Amino acid sequence: MSYHRIASALRPPALRLAVSQPRYMTGLSALARAACRQKQAPPVPVLDSDCSSSWQDMTPIGTGETMVVLSFRAAAGMGAAFERVVQQLSLELDSVEAGVSDVRVMAGAGGEATFVVTLLSRAEAQRFERTIRPSIQTALAEVSEGGEPCFSSGGMLVPHAHTLGSLLQSLTRHLSGTSRTAEHDVRAVAAELRRWYPRKEEYGGFLSVDEDDPGRYTRNVVHSTPAMEVLMMCWPPGSQSTIHCHDESSCWVTAVEGEVHEVQFDLPLLDRKFERARARLEGAPADPAGHIRGRCGPLRRIRVSPLGGPGDGPELGCKQTYANNEIGIHRIENRSLEPAVTMHVYAPRLRKMKIFRDSGEVSEVTVTSDDSTTVEDVGSWQAELLDVAGWNGA
Ligand SMILES: [Fe+2]
Numbered sequence: 208m209s210y211h212r213i214a215s216a217l218r219p220p221a222l223r224l225a226v227s228q229p230r231y232m233t234g235l236s237a238l239a240r241a242a243c244r245q246k247q248a249p250p251v252p253v254l255d256s257d258c259s260s261s262w263q264d265m266t267p268i269g270t271g272e273t274m275v276v277l278s279f280r281a282a283a284g285m286g287a288a289f290e291r292v293v294q295q296l297s298l299e300l301d302s303v304e305a306g307v308s309d310v311r312v313m314a315g316a317g318g319e320a321t322f323v324v325t326l327l328s329r330a331e332a333q334r335f336e337r338t339i340r341p342s343i344q345t346a347l348a349e350v351s352e353g354g355e356p357c358f359s360s361g362g363m364l365v366p367h368a369h370t371l372g373s374l375l376q377s378l379t380r381h382l383s384g385t386s387r388t389a390e391h392d393v394r395a396v397a398a399e400l401r402r403w404y405p406r407k408e409e410y411g412g413f414l415s416v417d418e419d420d421p422g423r424y425t426r427n428v429v430h431s432t433p434a435m436e437v438l439m440m441c442w443p444p445g446s447q448s449t450i451h452c453h454d455e456s457s458c459w460v461t462a463v464e465g466e467v468h469e470v471q472f473d474l475p476l477l478d479r480k481f482e483r484a485r486a487r488l489e490g491a492p493a494d495p496a497g498h499i500r501g502r503c504g505p506l507r508r509i510r511v512s513p514l515g516g517p518g519d520g521p522e523l524g525c526k527q528t529y530a531n532n533e534i535g536i537h538r539i540e541n542r543s544l545e546p547a548v549t550m551h552v553y554a555p556r557l558r559k560m561k562i563f564r565d566s567g568e569v570s571e572v573t574v575t576s577d578d579s580t581t582v583e584d585v586g587s588w589q590a591e592l593l594d595v596a597g598w599n600g601a
Pocket of ligand 1: 451452453458537
């Protein structure tokens with residue numbers, strides 16, 4: 208094809224073309240016509256297959272955008288013609304609106320030109336492969352080395368997702384000090400948790416089974432400072448926690464594997480015997496025996512929320528919920544036949560909490576943890592099992 212014919216194929220963008228045509232094509236209608244005159248180019252394989260499942264799983268926390276990169280090198284003695292065709296292609300690609308979120312054309316050393324096109328989805332990328340890419344190749348066929356791209360690649364954009372380490376660093380910044388529940392930026396913390404992409408090789412070392420009773424759930428410390436504690440909890444099928452409060456702490460629960468249900472209750476009234484016992488112990492050393500006992504009023508269920516199930520908001524990354532004593536008390540249940548894993552963030556670190564029974568009994572237990580567990584230890588620190596029999600429900 209002569210340069211004259213190439214220039215003809217690259218006539219000004221045909222935005223005036225029939226509106227009934229997909230807008231995706233209008234900007235490159237001239238190129239599309241050129242493409243029709245040649246055998247259609249095969250699609251770029253990386254866009255159609257061979258994406259590992261883990262990368263595909265990450266798209267819900269990203270935008271789902273897909274990027275195509277095509278590089279051409281000028282044929283010997285064709286530098287000027289190559290440059291002009293690339294310039295015209297740049298102009299026409301820039302006029303494409305539908306399905307495209309960004310177009311960049313880079314001029315490199317040695318007469319190389321690289322087209323970087325970002326598309327809204329994999330479907331749009333596949334449409335690009337069928338329509339626009341053949342047009343680009345046709346336009347550059349006689350002015351580029353070998354008549355085809357010297358480099359071609361494509362794939363999903365990697366979202367700005369947290370690793371476990373960066374998540375903990377981010378949470379530490381948000382939850383410094385020992386502020387009470389009301390001072391937390393609940394939404395900001397929730398947003399950071401949604402940006403976490405759980406990798407089993409990172410959190411798997413913090414999972415455990417209660418060897419004495421494999422049916423009970425376990426609480427495993429990942430990170431612990433007075434300002435914040437992060438636990439991984441393992442929920443065997445049918446397991447559940449007791450109904451409990453969170454004292455003065457905020458509690459974010461994130462579904463990591465499987466599905467759990469959160470059942471929320473109003474904070475019930477406590478009897479005077481319990482209140483007097485608590486007043487006597489105010490300021491006294493914490494007692495892990497949890498001997499403050501009393502009775503409470505009726506437990507009124509206010510909400511049941513699935514967490515991590517298939518209908519739980521595909522637009523989000525990690526599925527989560529939030530609780531504090533002003534919102535209510537709760538119980539976590541694994542109603543499914545599969546194990547589940549959740550991440551719990553407490554701020555400040557949970558020192559004690561009340562446990563409520565359907566029978567009307569209430570007790571206060573104290574939680575202890577190791578002060579030395581910090582974010583820098585992630586990955587090397589041995590998981591500490593904090594399993595309190597009283598925290599497990601019936
Ligand atoms: Fe809780």
